[in-house]
Amino acid sequence: MTIRVDPENNEPNALFAVADFNGRRVLEIGCGDGRLTWRYAEKAAHVMAIDPFEGSIARAKENTPEDLKSRVEFRYVSFDDFAAASKASTFDIAILSWSLC
């Protein structure tokens, strides 16, 4: 057996209970290796997933399912740098993914 994280889907179920991701433009801050991203990305129109740790982003890119590659973009960048370079009102949903601490 390898590591299994949240096979009960408690986290995506909690996420889907508070927001409808269908056709939405999503910003995920602190996406890590994409563990949560994969769970909702297929519903979204586009996902921008950022993380300040290069290794995590490299793993996320490497493990991106083929069918999600056109709609998920992983970027190794700090939130401050990303925000400074982004236009206002770009996203419908922003997720702070275990990153506000």
Place this chain on the structure above:
Amino acid sequence: MVHALEEILHLLNPEGCLIDIHPIRKAPLIQIHRGDDLLLAESDPGYDYDEGLRHADDALDEVVRRASFLIEGKSEFEVVTYASSVAEMRDYWAQYGAFDDEPKDEAVTARQDEIYARADDLMRSNEGAEITYHERARITRLKPQAWR
């Protein structure tokens, strides 16, 4: 943190929402199960981010107080991580610990080593036992109020 939340306000469509997920201020549990039998349940002594979580809670309260966001809903859930061996579980969490610049307290590390050694003994002496790591988190949906 308040500054970051207000930057998010700027990036969001006024009709959009912010979803915050972060752990509650309680140490995660390390458990060993064999079938329905609970053989071990210990709080992770490596839990040392209470202050950061308090700041996170305070930051959310502050942006609501400033009327930048309105809380539309919140709930709690549990994330359980399963591994077939203690070494596998420790390796997994070591990946995350590698991002932590704070030096580890020797007493905490010793206590962690003691718990994981006990867990390892139980795993070896109870065929089919499984180690799990239980974290509780809170999810909060916030609606932008004061778009700037």
